[in-house]
Structures are given as structure tokens and as C-alpha cells.
Amino acid sequence: MRRDHRQRHHRRHAPTRELAVVFHHAVPGDDVAVRESFDRLEQLTRNGDYAYFTDIAHHVAGLPLTSPSPAHWLDAQQATQQRWRALVTACRDHLSTAS
Numbered sequence: 001m002r003r004d005h006r007q008r009h010h011r012r013h014a015p016t017r018e019l020a021v022v023f024h025h026a027v028p029g030d031d032v033a034v035r036e037s038f039d040r041l042e043q044l045t046r047n048g049d050y051a052y053f054t055d056i057a058h059h060v061a062g063l064p065l066t067s068p069s070p071a072h073w074l075d076a077q078q079a080t081q082q083r084w085r086a087l088v089t090a091c092r093d094h095l096s097t098a099s
Helices: 002-026 031-044 051-061 077-098
Strands: none
């Protein structure tokens, strides 16, 4: 019973973890790792759950959306994209000055 619970918990949170991995690789600009993580995220969100995660992944990686998004953002798409990308550049800047 505990094993089943852990497996369900792992599957339910897998898209969130994969989005974090995309962000983690986007900060140093590791495009190959971003693409690999992005591909896994697309697989995990294929059923429509967490579909907006793929939008966020595009934004943090600085990639254009490949198709119209089903997500409805509170602000315009461009403003949303700029804010997510700004997080990546702020982290990048912080890491380059912290060394």
C-alpha cells in the first residue's frame, strides 16, 4: 500500500520536478539538457494536465511556443514570457557575480 502511494505521488509530481529541471538547465544555458528535459515534460503533460508547464518551459528557455497555448494567462503572453525569462537571467547574473 505504501509503495502504491509513493508511485502515485511520484507520477503526480513528475511534471513539477521536470519543469524545475528545465529551469535548472536554462540558467547556465545548457541547451542540450534543456531540450532533453523539455521532451520529458512534454511526455508528462501530453494528456492536458499541467499543459501550461510546457509554456513556462518555453519561456524560461527563451524558446518560442511551437503551437497556440491552451493556457490563459492573467497578463498578456509577452509579459508572462518576459517575467519567466527574467527569472532565468536574474539567476544567471547572480551566479556570475557570486563567483
